[in-house]
Amino acid sequence: MGDRYLVGIDLGGTAIKMGICTIDGQILGELERPTPKGSYVDVLKTFRTMVDELLQGLGLTKNQLTGIGVGVPAFLDVKKGFVYEIVNLGWKNVSLKEELEKLFQLPCYVDNDANTAALGEMWLGxxxxxxxxxxxxxxxxxxxxxxxxxxxxxxxxxxxxxxxxxxxxxxxxxxxxxxxxxxxxxxxxxxxxxxxxxxxxxxxxxxxxxxxxxxxxxxxxxxxxxxxxxxxxxxxxxxxxxxxxxxxxxxxxxxxxxxxxxxxxxxxxxxxxxxxxxxxxxxxxxxxxxxxxxxxxxxxxxxxxxxxxxxxxxxxxx
The missing domain is CATH 3.30.420.40 (ATPase, nucleotide binding domain)
Known part of the structure; x- marks a missing residue:
């Protein structure tokens, strides 16, 4: 396995799907957990727990991660990673990119989930x-x-x-x-x-x-x-x-x-x-x-x- 890895997160209304892969798309591990119904803070805590669990299971450290990408079912400012609203989760006006980078101390990027699905199909599907x-x-x-x-x-x-x-x-x-x-x-x-x-x-x-x-x-x-x-x-x-x-x-x-x-x-x-x-x-x-x-x-x-x-x-x- 190489030195650097990518984390992808797909945030859904009922489930969070997450995985780690190499830069050429080799899947190393995946997890799925129910989406917490509390505030966005609860979701971020679940992100952290899942990332830690994946890293531990693969014998990797956070320092080996290049960054984290997240697809969300939302209207957002893509450049700033600012979520205006996620209706089915009750989110409004969340600086998601900023919050993620505080949490993980890594480059983090956010986009609409339909866009990330399209990008995934182009890359490996x-x-x-x-x-x-x-x-x-x-x-x-x-x-x-x-x-x-x-x-x-x-x-x-x-x-x-x-x-x-x-x-x-x-x-x-x-x-x-x-x-x-x-x-x-x-x-x-x-x-x-x-x-x-x-x-x-x-x-x-x-x-x-x-x-x-x-x-x-x-x-x-x-x-x-x-x-x-x-x-x-x-x-x-x-x-x-x-x-x-x-x-x-x-x-x-x-x-x-x-x-x-x-x-x-x-x-x-x-x-x-x-x-x-x-x-x-x-x-x-x-x-x-x-x-x-x-x-x-x-x-x-x-x-x-x-x-x-x-x-x-x-x-x-x-």
């Missing part, structure tokens, strides 16, 4: 060998990250990559928590699929039978029923695919990425979903862009966020 990427995670909501010239693109005020809030049905679309209507998130997320499945379950069919039996319907249920040929579930998946293909084509026509990476729970539908998305993408994209852009599923799963945060340290120091 589905985006290997590509410097121009669009990465989105489709789960309860939709997170997005843009990689341009091998680095996270933040935009003028650090909010680039809000792919989930592209308006795809501004007229007649459902309200979104961003204040808009008909955003991509309200039409293609797992939550959106459940919403439309519940609507369909008011009429006779497989979705109604499942709802009556289980009392609930999940996005996974919709995907499985669609694979079995259920017309109502196929219609929902076709609608999701249409809006995804349309939105990704709009982004690709502007950014001309090498790859578009789709992760999150909905991506587990695999080719059954991606083939539909590609059809619409090619229809709406400029011909050469449609032909040259790969649409692939993410590879790193829960490791993407912390690995991207670790990579962030190396890039910032360089």
């Amino acid at each position: 589905a985006g290997r060998g590509s410097n121009e990427l669009i990465c989105l995670t489709i789960g309860t909501g939709i997170g997005g990250g843009l990689i341009l010239n091998g680095h996270i693109y933040h935009g003028a005020i650090g909010m680039a990559g809000e792919i989930g809030h592209l308006p795809v049905r501004p007229v007649g679309g459902r309200p979104c928590n961003c204040g808009g209507h008909g955003c991509l998130e309200t039409e293609t997320s797992a939550s959106a699929m459940v919403y439309y499945a519940k609507e369909a379950a008011t009429k006779p069919g497989r979705l109604k039978e499942l709802s009556d039996k289980m009392g609930t319907i999940t996005a996974k249920d919709v995907i499985e029923l669609a694979k079995q040929g259920d017309p109502a579930s196929i219609q929902i998946l076709d609608q999701v695919s249409y809006y995804l293909g349309l939105s990704l084509a709009q982004l690709a026509n502007v950014l001309n990425p090498q790859k578009i990476i789709i992760g999150g729970g909905v991506s587990k539908a695999g080719h059954f979903l991606l083939d539909r998305v590609r059809t619409h993408f090619i229809h709406f994209a400029i011909k050469k862009i449609g032909e040259s852009t790969e649409i692939v599923t993410a590879e790193l799963g829960n490791q993407a966020g912390w690995l991207g945060a670790a990579r962030l340290v190396q890039q910032r120091l360089e």
